[in-house]
Amino acid sequence: GQNIDQPTEMTATEGAIVQINCTYQTSGFNGLFWYQQHAGEAPTFLSYNVLDGLEEKGRFSSFLSRSKGYSYLLLKELQMKDSASYLCAVREGYGGATNKLIFGTGTLLAVQP
Amino acid sequence: EAQVTQNPRYLITVTGKKLTVTCSQNMNHEYMSWYRQDPGLGLRQIYYSMNVEVTDKGDVPEGYKVSRKEKRNFPLILESPSPNQTSLYFCASRAPGEVLEQYFGPGTRLTVT
Numbered sequence: 001g002q003n004i005d006q007p008t009e010m011t012a013t014e015g016a017i018v019q020i021n022c023t024y025q026t027s028g029f030n031g032l033f034w035y036q037q038h039a040g041e042a043p044t045f046l047s048y049n050v051l052d053g054l055e056e057k058g059r060f061s062s063f064l065s066r067s068k069g070y071s072y073l074l075l076k077e078l079q080m081k082d083s084a085s086y087l088c089a090v091r092e093g094y095g096g097a098t099n100k101l102i103f104g105t106g107t108l109l110a111v112q113p
Numbered sequence: 114e115a116q117v118t119q120n121p122r123y124l125i126t127v128t129g130k131k132l133t134v135t136c137s138q139n140m141n142h143e144y145m146s147w148y149r150q151d152p153g154l155g156l157r158q159i160y161y162s163m164n165v166e167v168t169d170k171g172d173v174p175e176g177y178k179v180s181r182k183e184k185r186n187f188p189l190i191l192e193s194p195s196p197n198q199t200s201l202y203f204c205a206s207r208a209p210g211e212v213l214e215q216y217f218g219p220g221t222r223l224t225v226t
Contacts, residue, residue: 040220041219042217042218043203043217045215087156089156103148103157106155
C-alpha cells in the first residue's frame, strides 16, 4: 500500500529552527517533494530530493534517506510568513514517465512571536 | 507570465446540476492533472493527462470526467454533482524535466448543496 505520514501540527518561535518530518511507504520511489501552502492558496514548490542527503536552498533544507523511507524539511530563522501548511509528496514508480504524486495530509506550522 | 488558471474560483451549486471547471496553462506543458483537497485527507489526484487525447484515472475519479482536446486546456466535468464533491479543487501542470516540478492553479472552491 501507499502511506505518507507527517505530524498534523507544529508550533515554533520566530527566529528559531524547526524540523518537519515525513515518513513514507509507497510502490516504488521516484522522488520526494516538499510544498508550502498558505491557507486558501495553491501549493508552491519548495524542494525536491531523489538521492540520499541534504539539499539546501536558502533558509530551507530538505533531507532524504531512501533506505529508511524518511525525509525532513528544515526551516531556519523562522519568520511569521512561514506560518503555513507543509506538504510532503512522493512520486511513485521506478523512473521514466511516471507521474503519480502521493501527498501527505500536511503539517500546519504556526510561528509565534 | 507563466501560470495555470482556473475558472470559476468559487462556485455554489445544487445537486445534479452539471458543471465544468476550466483549467488552462500557458507553459506548453504536456502533463496536467486535477486534485481535490479535503480536511484531514490532503491532496488526492482525480484524473491526469500525459498529453493531448491521453487521460487516466487518479485515486478518486468517481463522479468526474475530463477531456484533453488541446494541450493548454484540461477541463473537469461533474455530470451530476453531489454534496460529497464539495471540496477545494486544484489543477496542476508540469513539463518533462529533471525536477518534475508541478505548477498549481489558484484553486476552485466548490460547494454542492
